Structures are given as C-alpha cells and as structure tokens.
Amino acid sequence: MPTPTHFSRYPVFPSDTSFPVADIPTISLTKLQAGSTEESSRLYEACRKEGFLFVDLSESRQGQTLLQYGGKMFDLIENTLTLDQSTLEKYACDAPRSLIGYKRKGILKVDDSTRDCIEVYTLSQDDILGNIPPLSNPAPIESNRHDCRGFFESAFTVVNVLLGHLDRQLDLQPGTLEARCALDKPSATSLRMLLSPAQPEDRRINLGGHTDIGLITLLFNVTGGLQVLPAGSENIDENWRYIKPQPGCALINIGDTLTEWAGGLLRSSLHRVVSPPGPQAQLPRQSLVYLVRPEKGATMQRLKGGSVIPPLGDEEDDTRDVDSWAVWRAQQVMDGVLKPESRGGK
Numbered sequence: 001m002p003t004p005t006h007f008s009r010y011p012v013f014p015s016d017t018s019f020p021v022a023d024i025p026t027i028s029l030t031k032l033q034a035g036s037t038e039e040s041s042r043l044y045e046a047c048r049k050e051g052f053l054f055v056d057l058s059e060s061r062q063g064q065t066l067l068q069y070g071g072k073m074f075d076l077i078e079n080t081l082t083l084d085q086s087t088l089e090k091y092a093c094d095a096p097r098s099l100i101g102y103k104r105k106g107i108l109k110v111d112d113s114t115r116d117c118i119e120v121y122t123l124s125q126d127d128i129l130g131n132i133p134p135l136s137n138p139a140p141i142e143s144n145r146h147d148c149r150g151f152f153e154s155a156f157t158v159v160n161v162l163l164g165h166l167d168r169q170l171d172l173q174p175g176t177l178e179a180r181c182a183l184d185k186p187s188a189t190s191l192r193m194l195l196s197p198a199q200p201e202d203r204r205i206n207l208g209g210h211t212d213i214g215l216i217t218l219l220f221n222v223t224g225g226l227q228v229l230p231a232g233s234e235n236i237d238e239n240w241r242y243i244k245p246q247p248g249c250a251l252i253n254i255g256d257t258l259t260e261w262a263g264g265l266l267r268s269s270l271h272r273v274v275s276p277p278g279p280q281a282q283l284p285r286q287s288l289v290y291l292v293r294p295e296k297g298a299t300m301q302r303l304k305g306g307s308v309i310p311p312l313g314d315e316e317d318d319t320r321d322v323d324s325w326a327v328w329r330a331q332q333v334m335d336g337v338l339k340p341e342s343r344g345g346k
C-alpha cells in the first residue's frame with residue numbers, strides 16, 4: 001500500500017470473525033529481482049491457485065519508488081474526485097466503449113435491483129506517456145502529469161518483473177509477455193482511481209463480482225472492502241473473503257486475457273467491493289487500480305510454443321481482437337446478460 005501515513009488515517013481492519021480474511025500469499029519483489037527460483041515457483045503457484053498475491057515492495061529500490069508514487073496518486077484521487085459534479089461530468093467516459101474519464105455512481109449493475117456506488121476517474125496510460133495526442137483531464141491531474149508518468153513507469157517496472165518470471169514458468173521465450181504490453185505500445189492500459197462514500201450504516205456491495213478483463217492488475221488500497229471468492233467455493237455470500245490490505249505491498253491479480261493466453265493455467269478470480277469492515281466504513285474509501293492490457297491489435301489467441309501451455313487440440317482458437325472482445329464482455333456484464341465467474345487455474 002502507499003505509505004504508513006495513509007494507513008494511519010483510518011481505523012485498523014477489525015480482527016473479529018465476522019470479517020473473514022482470505023489467505024493470500026506474499027511474494028518478495030527483492031527475491032524475484034534476484035532471480036530466486038523458489039520465489040518464482042511461489043509466484044506461479046499463487047497465479048494458478050488464488051489468482052491473487054501480494055508483492056512486498058518495501059525492500060526493493062524500484063518497489064519503494066512505486067510506493068512513493070502510489071502515495072502521490074492517493075492524494076490525487078482525493079483532489080480529483082472531490083471536484084464538483086458538474087466539473088467532473090465534463091470528462092464523462094463513454095462506457096462500455098471506453099472507460100477513460102469520469103464514471104459517476106450508479107452506472108453499473110450490482111444485481112437486479114442495485115447499482116454500484118463508486119465514483120471512478122480513469123487515466124489513460126497512452127495519454128500520460130504521450131503514445132497518443134494528449135487528452136484533457138481535470139486540473140489536479142493536468143498539473144500533476146509528471147507524477148502520473150512516474151506512477152505508470154514504476155508500476156510497469158514491477159509488473160514486468162512478474163511477467164519475466166511468468167515467461168520462465170510458462171516456458172516462453174524471455175520477454176514474450178513484456179513485448180505484448182510494453183509501455184511505448186498503444187493499448188487500453190489505464191489507472192483507475194476509485195472513491196466510495198462513507199457508509200457506516202450500510203453493509204452493501206459497492207461494485208459487483210467481476211473478473212478483470214486484461215492481462216494483470218496491480219492494486220493499492222488502504223481500507224478493506226475488496227473481497228475474493230476463493231477457488232472451489234460456491235458463489236454465496238458466506239463464502240466471500242476480505243482481502244486485508246498489507247502495508248508496503250501491492251496486490252496483484254491475473255486477468256481474463258492472460259488466463260486465455262496461457263490456456264487456462266492461470267486463474268482470473270472473481271472479486272467484488274463491499275462496504276469497508278467495521279469502523280473503516282465511517283470514512284470514504286479510495287483505491288488505485290493499474291490495469292495492464294495488451295497492445296492494440298493483439299488477439300485472444302493462445303500463446304504457442306513451449307512445453308507448459310497446453311496445445312489447443314480440437315478447440316477453436318479465439319482470433320478475436322482483445323479490445324473488441326473486452327467491449328463485448330463489458331457490455332454483456334453491464335446489461336446483466338453475462339454472469340461473471342472465475343476462469344482458469346488449477
């Protein structure tokens with residue numbers, strides 16, 4: 001998570017059993033950077049079994065840089081999403097075609113009778129890094145473009161360490177996964193900044209169960225509220241588990257596209273956001289979600305070569321373009337047609 005200062009602003013995550021916590025492994029970035037085969041196997045196991053893991057950034061220089069930028073982005077969420085509604089509406093996104101820009105509360109279905117209660121501002125990586133002509137964003141973002149760039153670059157540096165180990169574990173040529181999402185390649189990669197209002201009286205779902213569409217997600221939050229449905233559990237309320245934020249760590253989860261590319265070996269897990277547990281619900285909740293998507297023009301086709309990813313056999317290869325696939329899926333989910341569920345994993 002960003003810095004201890006951000007943690008100290010909130011009551012601690014309650015320890016009573018009415019807020020059951022998921023068992024999520026913590027992997028050391030320093031050990032991965034040093035090439036530890038044991039840590040690499042632990043990473044791969046977590047990507048297959050839970051689809052979620054913490055990466056401890058605190059001992060690594062690159063990790064600490066990311067923590068610092070994460071802290072700055074947390075301040076930016078507050079400065080941006082507390083602007084008045086009419087200012088934010090000028091940047092309204094064009095969902096589901098594109099989520100870049102501002103999303104007000106209530107656009108997404110949580111279930112048949114309820115809508116989401118999260119405000120979101122989504123920043124395009126291409127915009128911040130100059131892969132496309134600049135877009136217009138609210139003033140707090142425009143005056144902090146330099147820090148936004150620092151966030152994207154340092155977050156990708158960390159993600160790239162993970163992708164390098166996944167190449168190795170999946171018996172792919174070194175650099176295979178990075179080459180498909182490199183920073184200078186136009187893509188739908190984005191940084192989602194989320195803010196939910198305080199909801200002390202209300203134990204409700206803020207963002208319905210979903211899987212992330214892209215390759216891999218790096219997430220920072222300070223208060224609880226994110227929940228995962230553990231592998232093998234039926235989708236009923238009692239089975240959902242909270243993910244307890246860990247200081248000095250980023251939370252990572254595998255997305256649908258990487259699961260498809262790897263022939264289902266990795267797990268894209270169903271997750272959702274509910275009111276923060278206990279006293280944490282008295283304050284607004286922020287979170288920062290870096291969603292890595294493949295380069296434009298890539299397809300959903302399974303990665304070939306190597307001895308680990310299973311060959312296709314009789315199944316048909318999915319030649320759809322990644323971005324049109326994502327828009328199609330987002331529309332299905334928004335309309336409540338497609339019931340999201342976990343994919344892949346062992």
Ligand SMILES: O=C(O)CCC(=O)C(=O)O
Binds near residue numbers: 212219226272
């Ligand atoms: O707010 C969170 O903790 C998670 C949000 C999330 O899952 C998403 O934006 O895809």
Ligand SMILES: [Fe+2]
Binds near residue numbers: 210
């Ligand atoms: Fe998500």
